[in-house]
Amino acid sequence: MSTSSEHVTRPLTFKYVFALALLAALAIVNFVILRIAILDSQQVHAIVQHGSRERVLLLRTAMLAERLIFSTDNAERDHVRRELAGTIERLERTHLELMLPEAPRRPAPASVKAIYEHAPLLLDSEMRNYVLHVRSIAEGPDEDLHAANVHFNYVRNPETIDKIVAGLDAVVAAYERASAATTTQLRLLATWSITSTLVLLVLNGWFVFRPMVYRVRTDMGALNELNATLERRVAERTADAERRAELLAQSEAALRESETLYRSLVDHLPMCVMRKDAEGRFTFANDRFCQLVQKPLAAILGRTDADFYPQAMADKYRDDDRRVMQKDCVFQDVEQHQTPDGRWIFVEVLKSPLRDASGSIIGTQTVFWDVTDRKEAEQRAIHAERLAAVGQMVAGVAHESRNALQQIQACAQLLDWQLAGDSPKQELIADLQRAQDRLHRLFDELRGFSSPRHLELRPCNLCTIMTDAWSAIESQRAGRDADLCELHADLPPVMADPFQLEQVFRNILENALAACDDPVRIEVDCHEVANDDVQALEILIRDNGPGLTPEQQQRIFEPFFTTKTRGTGLGMAIVKQIVEAHGGAIAARNAATGAEFSITLPLHSQSLAETATGHASLGESHA
Amino acid sequence: MPETLRITVADDEPRMRDYLWESLQRMGHRMVSAARNGRELVEQCRQHEPDLVICDIKMPDMDGIDAAEAIYRTRAIPVILVSAFHDDELIRRASGKHVLAYLVKPIKDTDLAPAITVAMDRFREFQTLRHEAADLRQALEDRKTIERAKGILMKRTALSEPDAFRRLQKVASSKSQKLIEIARMIITAEEAIDDRDA
Numbered sequence: 177m178s179t180s181s182e183h184v185t186r187p188l189t190f191k192y193v194f195a196l197a198l199l200a201a202l203a204i205v206n207f208v209i210l211r212i213a214i215l216d217s218q219q220v221h222a223i224v225q226h227g228s229r230e231r232v233l234l235l236r237t238a239m240l241a242e243r244l245i246f247s248t249d250n251a252e253r254d255h256v257r258r259e260l261a262g263t264i265e266r267l268e269r270t271h272l273e274l275m276l277p278e279a280p281r282r283p284a285p286a287s288v289k290a291i292y293e294h295a296p297l298l299l300d301s302e303m304r305n306y307v308l309h310v311r312s313i314a315e316g317p318d319e320d321l322h323a324a325n326v327h328f329n330y331v332r333n334p335e336t337i338d339k340i341v342a343g344l345d346a347v348v349a350a351y352e353r354a355s356a357a358t359t360t361q362l363r364l365l366a367t368w369s370i371t372s373t374l375v376l377l378v379l380n381g382w383f384v385f386r387p388m389v390y391r392v393r394t395d396m397g398a399l400n401e402l403n404a405t406l407e408r409r410v411a412e413r414t415a416d417a418e419r420r421a422e423l424l425a426q427s428e429a430a431l432r433e434s435e436t437l438y439r440s441l442v443d444h445l446p447m448c449v450m451r452k453d454a455e456g457r458f459t460f461a462n463d464r465f466c467q468l469v470q471k472p473l474a475a476i477l478g479r480t481d482a483d484f485y486p487q488a489m490a491d492k493y494r495d496d497d498r499r500v501m502q503k504d505c506v507f508q509d510v511e512q513h514q515t516p517d518g519r520w521i522f523v524e525v526l527k528s529p530l531r532d533a534s535g536s537i538i539g540t541q542t543v544f545w546d547v548t549d550r551k552e553a554e555q556r557a558i559h560a561e562r563l564a565a566v567g568q569m570v571a572g573v574a575h576e577s578r579n580a581l582q583q584i585q586a587c588a589q590l591l592d593w594q595l596a597g598d599s600p601k602q603e604l605i606a607d608l609q610r611a612q613d614r615l616h617r618l619f620d621e622l623r624g625f626s627s628p629r630h631l632e633l634r635p636c637n638l639c640t641i642m643t644d645a646w647s648a649i650e651s652q653r654a655g656r657d658a659d660l661c662e663l664h665a666d667l668p669p670v671m672a673d674p675f676q677l678e679q680v681f682r683n684i685l686e687n688a689l690a691a692c693d694d695p696v697r698i699e700v701d702c703h704e705v706a707n708d709d710v711q712a713l714e715i716l717i718r719d720n721g722p723g724l725t726p727e728q729q730q731r732i733f734e735p736f737f738t739t740k741t742r743g744t745g746l747g748m749a750i751v752k753q754i755v756e757a758h759g760g761a762i763a764a765r766n767a768a769t770g771a772e773f774s775i776t777l778p779l780h781s782q783s784l785a786e787t788a789t790g791h792a793s794l795g796e797s798h799a
Numbered sequence: 800m801p802e803t804l805r806i807t808v809a810d811d812e813p814r815m816r817d818y819l820w821e822s823l824q825r826m827g828h829r830m831v832s833a834a835r836n837g838r839e840l841v842e843q844c845r846q847h848e849p850d851l852v853i854c855d856i857k858m859p860d861m862d863g864i865d866a867a868e869a870i871y872r873t874r875a876i877p878v879i880l881v882s883a884f885h886d887d888e889l890i891r892r893a894s895g896k897h898v899l900a901y902l903v904k905p906i907k908d909t910d911l912a913p914a915i916t917v918a919m920d921r922f923r924e925f926q927t928l929r930h931e932a933a934d935l936r937q938a939l940e941d942r943k944t945i946e947r948a949k950g951i952l953m954k955r956t957a958l959s960e961p962d963a964f965r966r967l968q969k970v971a972s973s974k975s976q977k978l979i980e981i982a983r984m985i986i987t988a989e990e991a992i993d994d995r996d997a
Contacts (some may be wrong), residue, residue: 575883575884576883578883578884578903578904578905579812579883579904581904581905582812582815582883582904582905582906583812583814583815584905585818585905585906585907586812586814586815586817586818586905587814587818589818589821589822589907589908590814590817590818590821593821593825612905616905
């Protein structure tokens, strides 16, 4: 656009300048013409003036010459003489000026020169002659002052004066003619000048101003258009900017929303998320972590692990972080972790390196979450798996051992019969039979403990079961001073497997009997409790024995943990197993008088009943 | 002292047979024979017709359950199974037969004595019930026959139902025969007449 405009404008500018130059030239020409005209008119005027002065001076000299001639008085004569001399001088000067103007712009016309120098009108020479004659009169001695004086005659001669005057007139006329010619020339010139000026103006107007105006108009149009375009663009840009601003606002809102979302996600994750810089200082931590360490975020940022954990743990975490940063790898592990309140939990940890925009590692991000439940479930599963395997094996062994036990039993019995009357030997056999009984019972308990427990649930009266259990251990009570005090009021029936529950009570009562010295007082206290909205029955069995040692309290329900010299070590483990199979719980602790066992059984175990009734176990006839 | 039972035992273990012999003796029973396997047991039962059988399950040649089945086909003798094994499959096979007790080894006199008593009581109960059932079945059968004879009489003599029954009773008393006998005769006669008619 600009180049094409330039392309158009340059010849136009040139034209315009050229037109101006032409006008200037014309003005100069006009000025010169005017100047010449003025000079000419001045010259003509001067010539006319000089001519008339010369004529006056001529007549004056003639008159003065006459006066001198005819003067009588000497004084007058002298006066006239001086005057005549002055007049002659002026005449000469005027003539000279006429002949040689002071600053002639133009030479005298040829006709004037002719008048001056050529016959019949030799003005110059005639004038010189006349001046000579007059001067002769003026400077001649007084005696020559008379009418007959030759010079005087010459001066007096009218022809002389006429000739000179005619010459002068001719000169003036010649000048005037020349002037007229010049005037005519000037008039022509003026006409040409005005014509050419007008033509030039017209041409200028047509070829320069018109295109220029057109140009200007188109340029103005283009300018207007450009302006409009510009305004439109400005409007567009403004709209664009507004749109962008709106978009920006939208994206800012989206960003805020995303930020909020991210914060809420990160803060409500059931995981701890934190970031540390290369020196191990916290740069970020989510709510969960803050809750875990029980400190506000402000008290966490900038601190290190050493501020929250024991030194050994902090060192380990720092080493892990360093390894992650050095090796640029992701670290994942399940490890034990002590919370600031001292609890030991299992956590799964995931550490990864953090990078800045240039990709260099500037710190670490750690995510960890509590997997204690999972870990414990895993351990339980492993334990259960192991138990199941052991159980299978034990069940097999127990089965296979039955024939052997039967053999021992049969032989011992036969021997006993054959040795009837021989008490010492029969005593040995009785020991043998007791050993066989114990082995039999151990195998049975092992099998019972290791195989999945099936419950046959029905509404049971706990009092009856307890009484049955007490009766069942009658043989153990033989010769002992033992009492069972039941302190329970009316109890609702509980859904349970009465035979298995009896075994529970039996085992506990047996334990109490074994632990206590006579007189044995066992108190049973039952009452209803509400545990987490679940109606349950708590059975407390207290003895008056020595109580439980801390180790016993901790391990009493473990299989094969026994302090008795004669026990399988499975009794309490089976108790726990049965109670838990009922959806209940059992705990052992020390009461004021001795050991206390607390059994909690849910009162409405419908779900348990549904699952358990399907597995009606076929009772075995073993005692 | 309860009644003396004649018992046959079966066990592949000689010591176990000795023990049972001695033990049963002491309980006042008599062991009439001892088998070493199922096949022998079936044979001995046919021979001695004991009151009770006590047998092991796992034995060579034929196991206790199969033997019990075989015995039951010839004669109703109660069986007590004694086994070291008590898996579901064995129990399923044993139940439903006339196995009256299932003892798991090792057993003692104290296990055996009540098991025998209970088994014999149950068996007698079963037997009584079985006889009662048979009698009832017979009575029902007789009733049907009499009804049929009554029907024939009513058809042939145009008697009413009570009259037809009274006539049957009269015939029976005059011939001093059972009502059912008379009824059978009538039916036989009717069938003979029907054959001729046909």
